[in-house]
Amino acid sequence: MKRFMTLVWLLSFAVVFAWSAHETLTYLVVKSCLPNADDLVEITPYSYEEKRIYNTERLILDDVCGRFMVNFIPSWARFYPPDPAPIDGKVPVWQVLTVYSVEPDLGMDEGLNLSPLQSIIGNSQGVRHMKYKLLFFDFFEGSESFLYFVEMSKQAFGRNDRYWGYRFLARAIHHLEDLSMPYHNAPGRLGEVLESLLWNREKGMELAYRHFSYDDYLAYLLYLEDEEVISSIVESQPKRARNMRELIQRVRLLGLRNLEAVDRIFSSVYSGLDRTLSWNDFEASSEQLKELKSITKLIMKEFSGYLKGFLLDFLTQVGEI
Known part of the structure; x- marks a missing residue:
């Protein structure tokens, strides 16, 4: 039991953030x-009664457009979204969706009592940000x-509050993106997970x-403006699911379907990994990571198609396009 708790505690820190x-x-x-990405929306105050509780010390309710990217993006990045200051209290649709797609990772779900299982994973944020299949x-x-x-x-758009309609939508986008990440759907290949649970604590840390x-x-790949990966996202065509549940299933399958190959590459190229890799490590191993890049391109192309289809259908439904 102690080894199990140690493994899941370690993994909880990884799954919280999913894709960077x-x-x-x-x-x-x-x-x-x-088609309406450049439309301006007026910044409005938060005025909602929610069913969820949050860590109010970490919850951001003011607008931070124009002040976010400069403090968030790493210094080595060559490509990242612009973040202009609001003009006359208005910001474009693309900026609200971009800035606030990061919001769920900034601590709003930390330090809460959400589930009896969080005593095992050691982090309430992970309860809301991952969906393990074991x-x-x-x-x-x-x-x-x-x-x-x-x-x-939907509720915000129904009140004609476009700013919070898009801001809540940005949070939804974040969680859908999380679900496409292979390790967000399972800790690793089943054999190694069992090994880490039964006798090899170091294997749990490596996972x-x-x-x-x-x-x-x-x-x-994104911050250094990899043309192939960016093209796979930009050029992907909208893909539709029949309903939200099917959309979730298809996105999760992207992660689960590619987990074994991704994990095999990491175990081969970085055997006995004992730290998080940096962009310098990725640069040095670029030749050995060609297959990993191909898999990542595939995930991004498929996922971006599903996200585009969802956004176009949802915004049509609420009367925005």
């Missing part, structure tokens, strides 16, 4: 598919988080570092 560079991924998707069982609330913020967005590292690998 939410803002850049969202920007590329939104600017390449929404054998025949699903754990945690990542998909429910997506559906929750879709409904909050966690693989997860941390794959989080940052997407950021590395």
Whole structure:
């Protein structure tokens, strides 16, 4: 039991953040598919009664457009979204979706009592940000988080509050992006997970570092403006699901379907990994990571298509396009 708790505690720190560079991924998707991306919306105050509780010390309710990117993007990044200051209290649709797609990772779900299972994973934020599938069982609330913020967005648009309609929608986008990440759907390949649980604590730490590292690998590709990966996002065509549940299932399958290959590459190229990899490590191993890049491009192309289809259909439904 102690080894089990140690493993899941380590993994909880990785799954909280899922993909890095939410803002850049969202920007590329939104600017390449929404006909109203440049429409201006008036900033409005928060005025909602929610069913969820948050860490109010970490919850951001004021507008931070124009002040976010400069403090968030790493110094080595060559490409990232612009973040202009509001003009006459208004900001474009793309900026609200871009900036606030990061918001769920800034601490609003930390330090809460959300589930009896959080005593095992050691982090309430992970309860809302991941959706593990182990054998025949699903754990945690990542998909429910997506559906929750879709409904909050509908509520805001129904009140003609376009700013909070898009801001809640940005949070929904974040959680859907989380669900496409392979390690966000399972800790690793089943054999190694069992090994880490039964006799090899170091294996559990290695699995966690693989997860941390794959989080940052997407950021590395996007921030350094990898043309192939960016093209896979921008040029993807909208893909439709019949309903929200099917959309969630298809996105999760992207992660689950590619987990074994991603994990195999990390275990081969970085055997015995004992730290999170940096962009310098990725640069030095670029030749060995060609397959990983191809897999990541595939995930991004497929996921971006589903996200575009969802956004176009949802915004049509609420009368925005």
